[in-house]
Amino acid sequence: MKTIVCIPTYNEIENINRIVDLVYENLPSAHILVIDDGSPDGTAVAVRQRVEYGERLYIIEREQKLGLGTAYCTGFAWAISQGYEVVMQMDADLSHDAKDLPRLHAAIADSDLVIGSRYVSGVNVINWPMSRLLLSYFANVYTRFITGMPIRDATGGFKCFRTEVLRSIDLAQIRSNGYAFQIEMTFRLWCKGARVVELPIVFVDRISGTSKMSKNIIYEAAWLVWKLKITSMFRCSPR
Ligand SMILES: Nc1nc2c(ncn2[C@@H]2O[C@H](COP(=O)(O)OP(=O)(O)O)[C@@H](O)[C@H]2O)c(=O)[nH]1
Ligand SMILES: [Mg+2]
Known part of the structure; x- marks a missing residue:
């Protein structure tokens, strides 16, 4: 199946070449789409300088940091x-x-x-400070409890979609950005009756560059789960 790996970037100059190499090494048939938000550190330049650029490596460049959710939606729509x-x-x-x-x-x-x-087989997170781990873990407990969606890790960002089902949701309608975006995508697909599978992974905190996590991202997600719960009372039919 024709596959593309979408990688959003903001100031990832220290990581971008390595991640692109690793994707090709592990999934040689895949193409890659980087969605860069005008990283001042030149992440986009590094992408455009690669030999694969234009063949099986593509980039969407946005002028400024507009957030992870819309970066993904733009990438998905292009894919x-x-x-x-x-x-x-x-x-x-x-x-x-x-x-x-x-x-x-x-x-x-x-x-x-x-x-x-x-979180499908215990807790597989390495090097996160305890506060960040607890936040993530309980964000998932909270999401599961409020929405009723039986997913252990609704906030994670490592996923694989069948394009056919992505088409069934209106990407332009999605406004959420951080954790909230991850929850919203999974929830919307689950409500449409999509077959959702969780496979265990080990997540290792970044060694280079800085996290873009913020308080706003947490508030956004805390509010979103209620919004999803309320709207889903009218139309949600999981399989
Ligand atoms: N295009 C784009 N990418 C972003 C934005 N915010 C974060 N990212 C990327 O999204 C990924 C996850 O962000 P990160 O800061 O590592 O979040 P954390 O792992 O939750 O701390 C990284 O590849 C970031 O470069 C954004 O506003 N725009
Ligand atoms: Mg990170």
Whole structure:
């Protein structure tokens, strides 16, 4: 199946070449789309300088930092328009192990959304401060409890979608950005009756560059789960 891996970037100059190499190493048939938000550190320049650029490596450049959610939506819409059958998403900062790509990709054969999950078999997070881990873990408990969606890791960013099901949701309608974006995508697909599968992954905190996590991202997600719950009372039919 024609596959593209979407990688959003903001100031990932220290990681971008390594992650691109690792994706090709582990999933040689895949193409890559970087969505860069005008990184001042020249991340986009590094992408355009690579030999694969224009062949199996593409970039969408936005003028300023507009957020992760809209970066992904822009990337997904482009992937759909280009006829990719499978769209994967992962972070640029090497927190997601590219060695997991083939396993997540293989599982899409009989599902619609595969989630690389940190919490499906215990807690598989390395090097996060305890405060960040607790925040993430309880954000997931909270999300599960409020929405009723039986997903252990709804906030993670390592996923594989069947394009056919991505088409079924209106990407232009999605406004959320950080954790909230990850929750919203999974929730909307789950409500549409998508087959969602979680596979265990190990998440390692970034070694280079800085996190773009912020308080606003937390508030956004805390509010979003209620919004999803309320709207889903009218139309949500999980399988
Ligand atoms: N294009 C784009 N990418 C972003 C933005 N914010 C974060 N990213 C990227 O999204 C991924 C995850 O962000 P990160 O800061 O590592 O979040 P954390 O792992 O939750 O701390 C990384 O590849 C970032 O470069 C944004 O506003 N625009
Ligand atoms: Mg990160």
